[in-house]
Amino acid sequence: MTHVSIKSLTKTYPGAPKPALDRLSLEIPSGDLTALLGPSGCGKTTTMKMIAGLLDPTSGDVTFDGRSILRDKPEKRGVVMVFQNHLLFPYMTVADNVGFGLKMRKVAKPEIDARVAEMLALVQLPDLGRRRPSELSGGQQQRVALARALIVRPNVLLLDEPLSNLDAHLRFEMRDLIRALQRDMGITTIFVTHDQEEAVVLADRVALILDGSLCQYAPADVFYKRPADEAVARFFGGHNFIPGNSTAGTFHSTLPPLRLPDDARTGSGKLTFRPESVRIGAAPENTLTTRVIDRIYLGTQTRLRLSSGDNVIEAVLSPDLVEGLQPGADIEINLPRQSLWVLE
Amino acid sequence: MSDRMRIILLLAPAMLVIVVLFFGGLAVGLMRSFNYMPVIGLTQPNLDAYVAVFTSREFYYSFLLTFHISFTSTLISCVLAIGAALLLRRSFLGKSVLNFLFQLNLTVPHLVGAIGILYLFSQSGSFARLGYQWGLIAKPADFPALVFDPYAIGIILQYVWKEIPFIGVIVLANMQSIGTDYESVARSLGASRWQSFRHVLLPLIFPGVLSASVMVFAFTFGAYEIPAILGQNYPAALPVLAYRKYTDVDLAARPEAMAMAIVIAILSALLIWVYIRTSRRSIRG
Numbered sequence: 001m002t003h004v005s006i007k008s009l010t011k012t013y014p015g016a017p018k019p020a021l022d023r024l025s026l027e028i029p030s031g032d033l034t035a036l037l038g039p040s041g042c043g044k045t046t047t048m049k050m051i052a053g054l055l056d057p058t059s060g061d062v063t064f065d066g067r068s069i070l071r072d073k074p075e076k077r078g079v080v081m082v083f084q085n086h087l088l089f090p091y092m093t094v095a096d097n098v099g100f101g102l103k104m105r106k107v108a109k110p111e112i113d114a115r116v117a118e119m120l121a122l123v124q125l126p127d128l129g130r131r132r133p134s135e136l137s138g139g140q141q142q143r144v145a146l147a148r149a150l151i152v153r154p155n156v157l158l159l160d161e162p163l164s165n166l167d168a169h170l171r172f173e174m175r176d177l178i179r180a181l182q183r184d185m186g187i188t189t190i191f192v193t194h195d196q197e198e199a200v201v202l203a204d205r206v207a208l209i210l211d212g213s214l215c216q217y218a219p220a221d222v223f224y225k226r227p228a229d230e231a232v233a234r235f236f237g238g239h240n241f242i243p244g245n246s247t248a249g250t251f252h253s254t255l256p257p258l259r260l261p262d263d264a265r266t267g268s269g270k271l272t273f274r275p276e277s278v279r280i281g282a283a284p285e286n287t288l289t290t291r292v293i294d295r296i297y298l299g300t301q302t303r304l305r306l307s308s309g310d311n312v313i314e315a316v317l318s319p320d321l322v323e324g325l326q327p328g329a330d331i332e333i334n335l336p337r338q339s340l341w342v343l344e
Numbered sequence: 345m346s347d348r349m350r351i352i353l354l355l356a357p358a359m360l361v362i363v364v365l366f367f368g369g370l371a372v373g374l375m376r377s378f379n380y381m382p383v384i385g386l387t388q389p390n391l392d393a394y395v396a397v398f399t400s401r402e403f404y405y406s407f408l409l410t411f412h413i414s415f416t417s418t419l420i421s422c423v424l425a426i427g428a429a430l431l432l433r434r435s436f437l438g439k440s441v442l443n444f445l446f447q448l449n450l451t452v453p454h455l456v457g458a459i460g461i462l463y464l465f466s467q468s469g470s471f472a473r474l475g476y477q478w479g480l481i482a483k484p485a486d487f488p489a490l491v492f493d494p495y496a497i498g499i500i501l502q503y504v505w506k507e508i509p510f511i512g513v514i515v516l517a518n519m520q521s522i523g524t525d526y527e528s529v530a531r532s533l534g535a536s537r538w539q540s541f542r543h544v545l546l547p548l549i550f551p552g553v554l555s556a557s558v559m560v561f562a563f564t565f566g567a568y569e570i571p572a573i574l575g576q577n578y579p580a581a582l583p584v585l586a587y588r589k590y591t592d593v594d595l596a597a598r599p600e601a602m603a604m605a606i607v608i609a610i611l612s613a614l615l616i617w618v619y620i621r622t623s624r625r626s627i628r629g
Binding site for chain 2: 049052053054073074075079080081083085087089090091100101103104105148149152158
């Protein structure tokens with residue numbers, strides 16, 4: 001169990017006009033599973049490589065249980081990184097791949113064999129030790145890569161896009177396996193992903209990095225309910241941003257006054273709410289009359305674009321609730337108070 | 345015209361050259377090595393030439409010398425080429441200039457290189473004279489015999505000088521296509537820098553190193569001109585020995601020359617086979 005502190009970690013590549021990662025600070029509690037989330041090129045993998053010792057930071061520090069690890073060689077940090085494309089050594093068998101870290105530590109052959117068998121059983125591939133990586137499916141390769149990392153009992157496990165190369169049903173299997181192994185072994189785990197769904201389903205806490213800077217670090221649900229700013233809300237699929245003023249628990253804008261939750265900030269800002277939180281019909285408070293602009297059927301959901309004055313509101317609803325609703329029709333909607341949030 | 349026919353026709357000119365020049369030459373050489381030359385009335389093939397080759401002590405000395413030249417120059421070239429490729433794959437100031445200089449002698453013919461070695465390293469060459477002028481040696485002849493020497497140092501120097509960039513370019517391209525991620529994985533799994541080279545990078549670049557070194561070995565084993573220019577008279581490298589027999593005033597030595605050429609080809613193939621098998625086991629095992 002290792003507590004990881006990342007302190008003002010910065011990386012500027014030679015000749016680059018701005019840092020690839022700018023003063024990132026995170027506290028990752030022991031045994032936690034944290035996601036570094038952001039689009040491609042935002043500095044996530046750079047962060048992982050600096051923690052693993054594969055890249056030197058320009059400034060800042062990384063400590064494990066209060067001790068800086070930046071001067072330690074990569075092989076002495078107790079950090080193992082699992083890459084997105086698995087990178088199993090193609091000329092070795094599966095068993096040799098899994099036992100690689102132990103062989104490098106000069107562990108005796110019988111012990112390596114025993115631990116490899118145990119680890120392959122743990123990732124549910126007990127009979128594949130003699131195969132070559134090229135004979136495995138993508139999902140199996142991912143499991144072998146995970147087994148190869150876990151066998152050395154690392155203090156910190158780094159996963160690079162662990163689910164993104166897998167198809168839908170394998171993603172769920174792999175997610176459950178990673179969660180189970182991580183909890184059982186209590187390894188502090190950091191993974192990077194560009195996929196918010198992957199971050200939400202897997203992580204205890206999510207660090208959203210945009211353009212090299214940390215935007216918000218919180219449990220996943222907070223990003224939906226209480227985003228730090230408009231960029232965060234947009235990254236998580238937010239579409240509704242209405243400028244106005246928040247005073248005495250009410251938001252004033254070109255919409256009718258809307259009652260806000262108690263913890264909403266005051267002053268000028270933008271009102272935001274999730275498309276999924278829009279309800280059909282009138283309610284005692286926060287009811288609006290809107291006109292349907294268009295309707296997009298998404299299979300399990302229907303997306304509606306509604307106008308209210310100059311404002312456009314996006315709503316995502318169950319298809320049976322809006323059946324027969326045509327563009328141009330007027331409908332009443334309500335916005336539950338707890339679903340509203342005011343951004344700066 | 346069918347696709348198959350078109351492919352056959354397109355390949356025909358190249359195949360014609362290979363079949364006529366290579367297999368034709370080989371067939372004629374083989375026939376002569378068996379003392380079979382119907383044109384001059386030799387119609388009873390026999391193994392006399394082979395018996396003469398295998399009972400000659402000179403042949404075995406020459407074989408050992410040739411093997412030493414090929415093996416040593418291939419080994420040294422490979423080690424230095426891999427070292428150079430490891431340095432050149434890093435990014436540093438002036439890399440492109442160094443890369444250009446590294447590959448420069450790929451364009452220089454072997455013969456020119458051999459003459460360069462002769463001018464520089466022989467006992468009457470530039471280094472011997474410099475050594476004498478600076479008082480390091482009492483007379484130029486005291487300069488160590490690096491050319492026409494029993495250990496074939498001059499020949500090996502020439503091959504190493506010429507083959508390092510050849511192997512290096514292949515290995516460098518190989519390393520660049522592999523990237524550094526496999527080594528990063530190895531490091532994070534606890535491998536030291538040396539271990540990640542030995543257990544990960546080396547096996548990954550092995551196919552490239554193997555094909556390049558096989559080419560170098562085969563070439564140096566069968567090449568005539570460098571041992572002819574830089575080698576001592578006795579024992580001479582096998583191709584030199586074969587050529588001498590071929591140009592002997594005694595025409596009866598010709599079948600022996602042909603037998604020797606066939607033996608060189610078979611030995612070269614055999615050694616390459618042994619080399620591929622053993623190196624594959626030791627690198628990837």
